[in-house]
Amino acid sequence: MEQNEKLSFHFDVDGNDFTSAGEASVKVKKLMRQLGFSPELTRRVSIAMYEGEINMVIHANGGVADVYVDEDCLRVVLADEGPGIADIETAMQEGFSTAPDNIRALGFGAGMGLPNMKNYSDEMKIDSIVGQGTTIELKFKVN
């Protein structure tokens, strides 16, 4: 984790170890508590980021996560160099999943990750190129 001047945080998400997936989100949750964000916002940000982190480990062999604290909003940017999402509209449907059976056995892959990220954030933008990777930006308004 590196902290820059404009209050942003950078995390590397290790794609080789499902056991450690979510470590960055745990850190962000702690940081948000320390920075005095409301429990409700902290919960929404950490759940959405956790889903994103899990997705990167399942589908893209990891990636990077950046959290930017702006004056009126908090942004989480998750970027990977995985296979990309061919049909974003279909991927956004609740229950649609391409996760393999071994991931389902671990309690994930119900096709709720992306819809959940959308539900818990105020704005979600997905940029994906098949064969190159996916970048997801989540925005949360800070009142």
Added chain:
Amino acid sequence: MELSQVAEILEAKVLTGSEHLDRVAHAACGSDMMSDVLAFVKDQGILLTGLVNSQVIRTTLMMDMGCVVFVRGKTPSEEMIALAENIGTVIMSTQLTMYESCGRLYLAGLGR
């Protein structure tokens, strides 16, 4: 309902967080699917599950659930217990099945 009462009703062994047994939970959730927990849990304070991996502990942290009950005598690894200890999550283990565990707590008034 206090967590100490939950432990009593489920005849559960408290594996970590015994100092937090005075915490009060108003409802619980039983699931082996963490995706569902992340999507549907609102203010349930306890997760009952038969799934044993570190993501169970992280999921409950994200959802602000302060207690995990492993059913069917499942025992978490030392790594999971250390993670729970670090974030202040209570872990219990009961020999009862998921069905009976949920049934007993519901009958005792939890979530009703």
